[in-house]
C-alpha cells in the first residue's frame with residue numbers, strides 16, 4: 001500500500017508504495033483510512049526534530065499523520081464491542097489506570113507513550129492500526145470533515161473548556177492565529193459561549209475568513225494599535241511565539257487567562273508585574289475522549305465544521321508545502 005513516511009530525522013517525508021498492509025495486534029483495530037488532516041506538528045516532526053522525544057520512543061521509518069478518520073476493517077485479538085464497518089475518529093489513547101485517565105483526562109496520561117503518527121504508524125496511508133482505546137465513533141459525519149476534529153477541533157475545544165468559567169455574557173475573548181485550530185476555535189466559541197470574539201491574524205484573507213466564521217471583530221496582528229491594554233478576559237494563542245505571548249500579556253485583564261495552545265516555543269519573561277494582577281498563563285494539550293464526543297455532537301448539528309482542502313496521497317508533498325507557506329485556509333486533508 002501507499003504511505004507517507006519519515007526515514008531519517010531532518011529530511012522530511014517520502015511517499016512510498018511498498019508498505020505491507022498492517023495486521024492489528026492485541027488490543028488494536030485496523031482502519032481503512034478515509035482521511036487524515038495535516039498539522040503543523042507534522043512539519044516540526046519531519047523537519048526540525050533531530051531525534052525522538054524520549055517518552056515517544058519513535059523508531060524510523062514511521063508513517064506520518066495524527067489526525068485520521070477511517071472505517072473499521074479488522075479487529076486484533078481481544079478487541080470486543082466494535083463492529084467491522086464502523087466509521088471512527090482516532091484520538092489519544094491513555095493507559096487507563098493513572099490518575100489522569102481515571103478523571104477522564106486521557107490526553108494528560110502519564111504513561112500514554114506511543115501514539116498514532118507519534119511512534120505508531122499514522123494516517124497518511126491506505127490502512128493503519130490504532131489502539132482500540134483511541135477510537136471514538138464518527139456517527140453520520142463525512143469522514144473528510146470528521147478527521148480534523150481529532151486534533152484541530154479537539155485541541156481548540158479543550159482550550160475553550162479550560163476557560164469556560166470566564167466566557168460569561170459581557171466577556172471578551174481574543175483568538176490569535178486563524179489557521180487549522182483557530183478556525184475551529186472561532187466556531188466553537190460562537191456555538192458554546194456568549195463572549196465577544198476578537199480574531200487576530202496577519203493576512204487580510206484570514207481576517208475576512210474569521211468574520212465569516214463568527215468573529216465579532218477581526219484585527220490585524222501586525223498593527224500594535226490592535227492590542228489594547230486590559231481589554232480581554234481570555235486569550236487563546238494558537239501561535240505560541242514570543243511575539244504572540246507578549247501580545248496576549250499586553251491585552252489580558254486582571255484575573256484573565258491566557259491559553260498558549262500553539263507550539264511556537266516562544267518564551268515569556270515572567271515576574272510579578274509582567275501581567276495584570278491575578279492573571280493565569282497556561283498551556284494545554286489535545287483534548288479528552290468525552291470532549292471529542294461533545295465536539296462530534298456540535299459537528300453533527302453543523303454548528304461547527306472543519307473547512308477543508310482535499311489532497312490525494314500522491315499530492316501529499318504539495319499539501320505540506322502549502323501548509324508550511326500558510327496557504328491552506330482551514331485544514332488540509334489527505335484522502336488516500
Ligand SMILES: [Zn+2]
Nearest residue numbers: 039040041151
Ligand atoms: Zn497536530
Ligand SMILES: [Zn+2]
Nearest residue numbers: 095098101109
Ligand atoms: Zn493513564
